[in-house]
Amino acid sequence: MAQAPDTRSSLGASLMASGAEARHRELATEHMLFWTLIYVEKQFPGLFEHLEGSIEHLGDHADDDTKDDEAVREVARRFVQGLRRSAGG
Numbered sequence: 554m555a556q557a558p559d560t561r562s563s564l565g566a567s568l569m570a571s572g573a574e575a576r577h578r579e580l581a582t583e584h585m586l587f588w589t590l591i592y593v594e595k596q597f598p599g600l601f602e603h604l605e606g607s608i609e610h611l612g613d614h615a616d617d618d619t620k621d622d623e624a625v626r627e628v629a630r631r632f633v634q635g636l637r638r639s640a641g642g
Contacts, residue, residue, distance in 0.1 A: 587632075591640045601640075605633050 594600040608629045612622040 587636065587639070590636055594636070594640055601633055601636055604636075605630075608633070 590600065590604075608626050611626050611629055613620045613625045615621075
């Protein structure tokens with residue numbers, strides 16, 4: 554079967570590539586931070602509790618209709634839960 558021609562503009566292709574690159578950086582950064590926090594918690598127990606206690610101060614800095622402080626806090630809560638599970642606690 555013949556492949557359909559690529560109809561994206563060079564700008565569209567560039568935006569897709571930069572979006573993918575940003576996603577790759579975000580995933581790599583999250584992975585490194587996650588496992589660093591687990592390492593630090595093992596060296597200095599109490600870090601997860603400290604992080605959990607800070608969540609209520611966390612908010613969304615957007616100034617448009619996408620602002621959702623509670624959604625940001627929920628992501629942080631899930632992150633800490635994932636840390637606890639991965640650390641075995």
